Amino acid sequence: MPVDPFRTAALRSAVLSAWSESPARFREDANAEEALATGGYADRLLIELAANALDAARDAGLPGHVRFSLDTSGPVAQLRAANVGAPLTAAGVSGLASLRASAKRSGSISVGHFGVGFTAVLTVSDAPQVVSTTGGVMFSRDRTAGAVTALGVAELTKELAARNGQAPALRLPWSMEMAALQADPLPAGFDAQVRLPLRPGRAGELEELLRAVGDDLLWALPGLFRVEIELPGLPLTTIERQDLNDGLTVITRDGVPTRYLAAGAAGTIPASLLADRPIEERAREQWQLTWVLPDPDDRPAAPLHLLELPPDAVPVFLGAPTPTDEPLSLPARLVGTFPVDDTRRRLAPGPLTAYLLDQAAAQYLELFTAVPPEHRLSLVPAAGFPLGPVDAALRTGIVRRLSRAPVLLAVLGDAVVPSSACVITGISDGAARLLGRAVPGLLLPPRTPAQLEALRVLGVALLPLADATSALAGIDGRPAFWHQVYEALADQNAEDLANLPVPLSGGGRRIGPAGTLLPGPDALDDDILRRAGTLAPELCVVHPDAAHPLLSRLGARPADAAALLSDPALIQLFRRFREDLEEDDPDPDELADLARLALDLVEAGGPAGGLLDDVVLTDSSGEAWPAGELLAPGASLAAVLASDADLPLMGSRWAVYPEQTLARLGVRTGLRIVAVENAEADLPDLQQWWSEVVGDSLPPETFEAVADLDLIDDEKWPQLLAMLAADRDTLRALTSGPDPSYTRWWIRRFALLGGEPPHRWRTSGALGLTGLYDELPVSLDGAVAQAIGVLGSTADALTADPSDLLARLADPEREVPAGAVPALTALAVQALEADGGLALPGSVRTLTGAVADAGDVMVLDLPWFAQLVSAGELVAGGREPVRVARALELDLVSEAITAQVVAGPTRSLSPPETAAAQRAALALGVDLAVLFGDRPLLVAPDLSVGTGPGSAQRVTWWGPDADDSDARGGARSSNGLRVDGSAAGIGRAVAFVAGRWSDRHLAVVAADGDLLDLAENGVQ
Known part of the structure; x- marks a missing residue:
């Protein structure tokens, strides 16, 4: 007769009797079991097996210990879960075979108390077994179906058929034969074992689940201290938990430890909060909560992914204590005795849940302060939408508590409430520690955007760096301290550092580096700086121990x-x-x-x-x-x-x-150089120069001038000018700046050379002024001579002193070369036309270079009249004789003398004469045929001109009549142009018509000679 220590027969009889009497009960039990197996516990097999093992260990007062084994050696693969603790009892078997009637009804905390967790085994097996030191029971879906069929109740048979033979598996237990138990004993050291013959194809899935078992299982089941995993062909995997002091827990997997921080609490639930809970739950008045976090300081063994949740991270789930589907956006895991709804996957709403969530928020504060200060910000709930109502309640409660508690550590080490704290972004930790001496409640700067966001969530103020640096004025520090401040802030924006205090070498401080003087490699030696600081204590020289390159960037200048x-x-x-x-x-x-x-x-x-x-x-x-x-x-x-x-x-x-x-x-x-910025500079006659040169226009830029010129001896100006020329700076002052520069203006006006101002002398190269002006009697640098007004050309004479120029032209004591007279006469005309106020001289220079009375001379307007009038009676008319005559108020010779041409017979040029004309044209570089065109020269061998009755004078050539429009212009007119056939006449005629009257002598020589003569006279 089989042994039945757990009274399984009576349990089966009662159930079968109930089903017989009420087939609807059979259907209810089948549906309930199926719902649990495919719904609430569909993916919770391992956790439920471990939970039952933990409860057995607690009942025996032992630490929880479970071993999961996957046995694939037999014809049917099995998953086995062995545990230590209290052995199987009749009440326990009754609980396994009942739905929602757990044997665990005491007020103590246990994991399983709903009486439905064992249904998770049905997700992989249809014939689960539980073996203990007191015996074993088995369940079987097939044997249950056979027992139902054997009842012979038509409605049951019909219902079973409607379910395709799928009867409830866990309602009917059978005691196992002793022989079977002896043949397959418990593993050594264990007191019970669940054995699950697996449905075909499930072994691979179970192996993956077993490989994935980790630390979370031990946190989900407080009191479970050892988990072993045995897989085919692999060494035994061991996961062990060790609770240390100060909330530290070490979980070791195969000898590799991982440290965790845990903060938890336990207590008694107020009776008022249990009033709306199911009756059996009301006896469970104890609550317990634990927050779990990998230890941030255990970096080699504990990855910190839970501390810095990226936006796409998998949320942390809340355990009640077994995992639920309540997602948390917090970086820590929460395990507690929360009430759940019928799905066992969500917390049951109500006052009890709200109470426990509030307790959890309070314990989170403990976890927060247990974490090293440098890692605390990672525990602040992130901003944004919560993941659900439970997450929202926790986040709200946690933020409220964190923002009111001294949970942050200021840079000086004091704990501060977030509302009294502040932070400066973009600075180093070292800079923050230095600034913290002046800014109460200053925190280390956030390293990441997430940390900055956490500070904002807590209500920490964001302090501008400029405000912090201004606050530094309120503290004292040695110069070396300020050097540390500058070093720490060296990479910050200059505008934020404008009010930095700067210690000075003479004592005291200056607010703001701008304008201070910075010692350093480019500065003066210490002795000079010391003496300067002694004489002027307010001199802002930075203390050498505080000197830093940052100060230069902020406006300090090298103390040079x-x-x-x-x-x-x-x-x-x-x-x-x-x-x-x-x-x-x-x-x-x-x-x-x-x-x-x-x-x-x-x-x-x-x-x-x-x-x-x-x-x-x-x-x-x-x-x-x-x-x-x-x-x-x-x-x-x-x-x-x-x-x-x-x-x-x-x-x-x-x-x-x-x-x-x-x-x-x-x-x-x-010679002293003075920098001139305005008309008040210390220079003689500066205001007069300013009035004449600058006038009412904007002042010139600062320029340099030679000073002390009024102190020079009149006889020593040549030496002074030599000194000026030899010095680069004084020469620059003379030749540059406003035009004329002050220096140039003063010397021109007041200096004397040989008793005369500079513009009364000419340079040796100004040959056109020979005789009219004397050559400078002293040797002078050319650039200096030009700058001070010594005449270097006829144009200089015109601009220097026109009245003096006219006077010299009329001075008979001055001998002027005849060749220079035409150019000087033209210069005088320009002067008179430019300044109507100039006095007209009573004497003029004639073509001979001599001076004659203006009433005795005429302006030569037609060159052939020079054959009739002496050169001493003629004034050079140049190319514009009418203009000369008008300016000098003289007559034109062609208007003053009536000339009558006595030509006699005329003819064309003979071949020799034509050759002479061609030679003259060649010498002048013109084409004879083009020059005369269809109006060739006429030859009058006896060419004479009379100026009165009985007078006739031989001439070599004669031009057109005076009323010819081109005649007085002296170019390209051959109307009536006659020559006597001589080379002198032909050459002059060609030069006149070609407009090259100044080259007439060359043309005459060319007409008189051959090519050799031309070459000898420079004609190519």
Whole structure:
């Protein structure tokens, strides 16, 4: 007789009797089991088996231990789950065979208490078995179907047929034979085992599930401390849990540990919250919650993917305690004794759930503070839409608590409430720690956009960097501290750093680096800076220990000579000292200190101007003088100064400095250069020049001028001009700038050379002015001579002094070469026409170069009249004789003399005469045929011209009548043009018609000779 320790026969009899009496009950049980197997527990086989194992261990007071084995050695593959703990009892078997009637009814916390979890085995097996040290039971869908059929109840048979023979599997248990148990004993060390013969094709699926078992199983089932997985052909996999102090848990998988942080709590549920729960749940008044997070400091073993959830990450699910379908957007896993609805996949709405979620939010705060400060922001709920109502409730509660608690760590180490905290983006951690000394509640800057968003969620203020740097003014720090600040902020925008405090070498601070002076490789040596700081404590020299390149980017200048010479503090110091000279004797020590500082700054490369304009030195008797009023001993300028030039001699104590250094202070060593910015500069007659040259127009840009020109001896101007030409700076001042430059203007107007101003002399190259102007009696650089107005051409004479030009032309004492007279006459005409106010001279130069009375001369307008009138009676008319006659108020010779041509018989040119004409044309480069065209020259061998009765004078050629429109123009007219046949006549006629009258002598020579003659006279 078989042993039946669990009274399975009685259980079967009761169930079968119930089904017989009520076939509808059979249908209900079948549908309920099917619904659970395919719905609520369809994918929860391993967790449910582990949960039952954990409950058995708890009942025995043992740590949970389960081993999953996949056995594929037999004809039917099996999944087995062995556990330690309390053995199988009759009540337990009754619970397995009942729906929604668990044997676990105590008020203690247990995982399984619904009485339906075991139905998960039906997802893979139709004949599950439970073996224990007290015996074993088995369930079978086929044996149940056979037992139903054996009842002979028509309605049951019909219902079974309608279900295709699929009877409920777990309602009828059978005790297992002892022989079978002995043949297949429990694994050593275990007290019970669930054995699931698998349906065909399910082994591969189960192997994948077993391979995927991880740490989450131990977190879902608190109290489960060891899980073993045994797969065919593989070593045993072991997952163990060890709870340490301070909320740390280590889960080791095959010897590889993973550390977790856990924060949890337990308590008693208020009775009022259980009133609407099912009766059996009301006895379970204990609650328990745990938040789980991989330890951020366990980086090698614990990946931090849960700390930084990307937007597409799989949500973390909430366990109640077995997994539900409630998604959480939080980076930590929550496991707790939450009530679930009938699907076992969602939390049951109601006051109990709300209460527990509120407790969970409170415990999240504990988890948050357990995480190292540098990782806490990753635990802040992300902004955006929640994943569901449970997620929304948790996030709201968590954010509310986090924002009101001192959960953030300021850079100085104090805990701060988010509402009192602030953060600056874009700076380094080091910069934040430095700024934190001035900004209470300043946090380390966020490293990622997610961290910045987390700070916004908590209500942390975003502080502009400019506000933080301004706040630094409220703290004290050694210069080295400020250097650290500058280094930490070196990559920030300049506009955010404008108000940075800057420690100064003389003590104190300056707000804002702009305008400060920065020590460094390009700065002055420490001794000069020290002396400058002593004399002017308000001088803003950055303390050397604080100097940093950032300050230069923010407007600080290198503390070089140029910077100090232009610094307002020093400029004011020197200016005040010089102004005090007018009222009192200066302190000699202060004078020496200021003078040496200025001289050292100049030697260090400082430019002229700035404070150098106010430097005070002493003269040879020790009296204080502005440096610009002293004359250096042995100065080259001394040799050209006028005797009344009152320049005290500089004291010898300053002679230890180079002459160039002294000159840049203004000491008179040579010619002094002054920078001119306006009409108030210290230069003689500057305002007169400004009025004449600049006038009412905008002032010119700053330019340089040579000073002290009014101190030069009139006899020493040649030496002075030589000095000016030898110096590049003074020569530039003369030749550049506004036109004319002040220097050029003053020398032209006031300088004397040989007792005369420069424009009364000509250069040696101005041959056209020979005789009219004397050559400059001294040797002078050409550029200087031109700049100061020495005449270099006839055009210079016209622009320099037209009245003087006219006077010289009329001066009989001046001998002018005859060849220069036509050009000078034309120059005089230009002068008279340009200035109607010029006085007309009573004498004029004739073609001979001599001066004659204007009433005795005529303007030569037609060149052939020169054969009748002497050159001493003629004034050169040039190409515009009418214009000359009008300007000089003289008669034209053609109008003053009536000429009668006595030609006699005329003829055309003979061949020799034609050859002479061709030679003349060739010499002038013209074509004879084109020149005369159809109006050839006429030859009158006895050509004469009479000017009155009985008078006749032989001429070699004669032009057209005076009323010919082209005659007075002197070009290309042959109307009535006659020659006597001589080379002199032919050559002149060709030159006149060709418009080359100035080359008439060449034409005459060509007409008279042959090609050899032409070559000898330069005709090619």
